[in-house]
Amino acid sequence: MCDCEECQCDNPSTFWRAVVKPGEEYSVDFPDDARLSITNICLGELPEDFKAEPVRLIADIKTLIPNPEDPNAKPDVENSKLLLATFIPGENEHLNCNYDFTPFNSVTLSVNGLYNVHVVGLIQPLNDDEEEEYGEEEGADE
Secondary structure, eight states, rough: OSSSSSSOOOOOOOOEEEOOTTTTTEOOOOTTTEEEEEEEEEOOOOTOOOOOOOEEEEEEEEEOOOOOTOSSSSSSSEEEEEEEEEBBBBTEEEEEEEEHHHTEEEEEEESSSSSOEEEEEEEOOOOOHHHHHHHHOTTOOO
């Protein structure tokens, strides 16, 4: 639910944020019954003598691929890398985006460059349609 006390909305979304530092990996964690939508990525504060070298945010994604013919079988795992953002300090330092990850994705973020990258988004519950699309369909093959 919304964090503000004045709000009477029925919005079940939760704010999510991370700071990814150069040379470190950040393991993204969110509930099994929700999806993460990354909506904004930007560089952190830069020193006065910053270097205008590219800074890249990369997602290492492991996706579980269930076997539709045998729901009890161990799912296959597909590994992929996705370049989420490239920044040049002093030129472009912010990106509006929409990257969605589900419980079938295990995501680790890393920075290739000299500066911290701030990542924000929303954790949103999966609705019934998404649960069927990404999960086991009830009554299938019965």
